[in-house]
Amino acid sequence: MGIRAAGTGGPARRTRRAGAALLGLVVTLAVAACGGGDDGGGQAEGGDGGLTPVVVGALPTANTAALNLGVEQGFFEDEGLDVTVEYAQGGATMVTTLVSGDFDVIGAGYVPAISAMSQGLPLKFVVGGDLGADTDEAEWQTVLVKGDSPIQTPADLAGKRIAVNAVKGVLEVALRAALDELGVDSSSIELVEIPFPDMPANLESGNVDAAYAPEPFITSILDAGGRQVLAPPPTIAPGFINGAWETTDQFIAEQPEAVDAFVAGMTRAIEYAQENPDEVRRIIPTYTQIPQDVADRIRLPVFDAELDPAAIEELAQLAVRYEVIETAPAGEDMVYTGD
Structure with missing residues (x-):
């Protein structure tokens, strides 16, 4: 399988025009769970020349560091x-909250948003977020066990109970695909x-x-004697x-300046995170319960703002x-291009 984002050396720069209003539709989803914008995007206009408020839904994980730094x-x-x-x-919760109107933009795994789109909900990916690593040693999302667990290899995971933050999300798809790739049912x-924060205790x-x-939960589990x-x-x-950042078609249509501004700001934030790993480590304890000494040792996400249909x-x-x-929507139909 060749699923990777094109141009992992840095975020693409594409001008995107999108906006900031939401669907007034309350939906129950049976789904779950994360190219860039032009750096010089036009500013969103707030009331009386002030800032436009945007509520962003995210997960309390290391890959949200770029948003917080931004x-x-x-x-x-x-x-x-x-x-x-x-x-x-999880991503399904955020998708539902996005569509119901409580979030303006969300950062989640691709799968929850793809699931929503496959059901006909009008969502679009507006800017990328993060990728997996190239090696097992650098990967920042992994399957771990206790130190005294009889599970020694991926084959030993067959028939076992495995925690994920949300079913029907990107972790489930990635886990099942990886196991099948290795010949495990x-x-x-x-x-x-x-x-995620409850996984080490469970x-x-x-x-x-x-x-x-x-x-940062991998490092916490490894510190407690766990194994990958x-x-x-x-x-x-x-x-x-x-993972990527998504919004609704109505959000795009009603306030294009705001989404364009978000894409521009998020792209700058991702570039900053790419170039300043020490800043990524510093900010993680400010929105998680992870101590600084743990944040200093974690494997960092691979930040990338590009979207690859x-x-x-x-x-x-x-x-x-x-x-x-x-059914799978066409890739180009899921990505907003600003055209």
Whole structure:
């Protein structure tokens, strides 16, 4: 499989015009869970010349560091936005909240948004977020077990209870695809939905046999004597796409300046995170419960603002394979280009 984002050396620069209003539609989703904009995007206009408020939904994980750095560094303010970050458990929750009108933009795994789009909900990816690493040692989302667990290899995961933050999300698709790639029957595993911050305790207590966790929880589990047994993203393909930033078509149509501004600010934030890994490590404890000494040692996400429609469509086909969705939308239909 060749699912990776094109141009992993840095975010693409494409002018995008989009906006900031939401669907007034409350939907219940049976889905779950993360090219760039022109750096000189036009500023969004707020009331009386002030900043336009934008509520952004995100996960309390290491890959949200770029967003928080962008807020702290004033990149969004420079574009005319007053960004408020709110946290959720998984991508499906955020998609539902986005469509219901409580979030303006969300940062989530691709799969929840693809699932929503496959059901006809008018969403678009507006800017990329992060990729998997090229090697098992560098991967920042892995499957871990307790130090005394009998599970030694990926083959031993067959038939086991494995924690994910949300079923029917990008982690489930990546995990099943990686196991099948290695010849392990992915249909034999039992997935248990547990928020990321609760995974270390549930693993230690034996409530689950393994946990598919991102940083900074990988380092916490390893510090407690745990072991890594599988790194799904690089097992599937180097640079496996993971997360992006999404909004609704109505949001795009009603306030194009605001989304254009968000894309510009987010692209700057991702570039900053790419160039300043020490700043990424510094900010993680400010929005998680991870101590600074742990944040100083974690494996950092691979930040990338580019969107690759072909890779997104490949991931959608995997979601069909694992019965997360029935049909895969065309990649180009899922990505907003500003045309």
